[in-house]
Amino acid sequence: MPELPEVEALSAFLAGRLVGRVIAGVQPVAISALKTYDPPVTALVGRVVGGVGRGGKFLDVEVGGLHLVVHLARAGWLRWRDVLPVGAVKPGGRNPLALRVRLEGEGGFDLTEAGTKKGLAVYVVGDPGEVPGVARLGPDPLEVGFEEFAALVRGDRRRLKGVLRDQSVLAGVGNAYSDEVLHAARMSPYKLASSLTEEEAARLYEALGGTLREAVERSRGLAAGELKAEKKLGLRVHGRAGQPCPVCGDTVREVSFADSSLQYCPTCQTGGKLLADRRLSRLLK
Incomplete structure (x- = not known):
């Protein structure tokens, strides 16, 4: 998408x-x-x-x-x-x-x-x-200030993955870039948004802006027919289950849903723990 x-x-x-x-x-x-x-x-x-x-x-x-x-x-x-x-x-x-x-x-x-x-x-x-x-669109992630961002995210009781994908919270982030942002921020997709500390909110804000701006720069000047391939080449974890994480070398893992999936690095994002299937809604012990 x-x-x-x-x-x-x-x-x-x-x-x-x-x-x-x-x-x-x-x-x-x-x-x-x-x-x-x-x-x-x-x-x-x-x-x-x-x-x-x-x-x-x-x-x-x-x-x-x-x-x-x-x-x-x-x-x-x-x-x-x-x-x-x-x-x-x-x-x-x-x-x-x-x-x-x-x-x-x-x-x-x-x-x-x-x-x-x-x-x-x-x-x-x-x-x-x-x-x-x-x-119903929320603010643009490339334009939103930190205070507004922190208030929007920390005021939400859902998991970070769902919050980042909600277009009424932030406009433009979907399944792929939410995975990329969370990997860059070193955060679990299952972490509750309302539990973010001030430091974590700042880290997530920097990862959001940095990831999206980097992707925009990579795509700048490309013809329409080249954009899909460029997006795929630039992704670090999304769509790369089973491959080594480019940061730490651990194996990128996947959680499947009814009509989509998420990818993450256990070492970078969950302290080495594997995320359970979404239907279980808990970390594997």
Whole structure:
């Protein structure tokens, strides 16, 4: 799933290619991806792109007073095309295409989604705040101050893993970067947020900002098609179960959930203890 660093890089990539261009056509292919109907996506046609931004994991393209807001979800992606195929696309089958945006002249982009579980969401609104997911976003991790961060996190009685992933607490951190932040902070994903000391909160705050800024810098200037590979290469523990921790050499471990998993280093994060399955909700003795 694209998270803050990838969406930040994607917005910068698009800004350099879309701003000042006129939308020549919008073709919805997967109707299930459209979450609004008034105004319709065709209302973007003939308007000039004024800017591209990001709110958490949402991409926001401002087009002549309207906003095309996109959440890529788990398997969605944006594919830039210097030259778009001619002709209409037929929906159905195994075609991953969900929406095609064509620019005047040539070029444009496709929104695609792989797999059978669909989560890609496309909105056309007058204000991004009209999108429910945007309206509930917490502060941006790259902009939040320490005092606000500490109050948000220490006031929550859930485990750190869940708190960091909650978009109403901090906007933009998902499954992968929450693992990376906790590894950098040397904290267990099962640690209760409300139990953090002032020193631990400061350590977590520094790890959050440092991890995300480093990822943003690695992604800066990359083409849209290169961002997924760069994200995977930059991860230290997430998705690397069974491999050696790059800090201490211990084996990276995994805890599986119904629809996701987390990875961590026992030596760096849990004092050498292995985390039990999430359903047990306790450390193995």
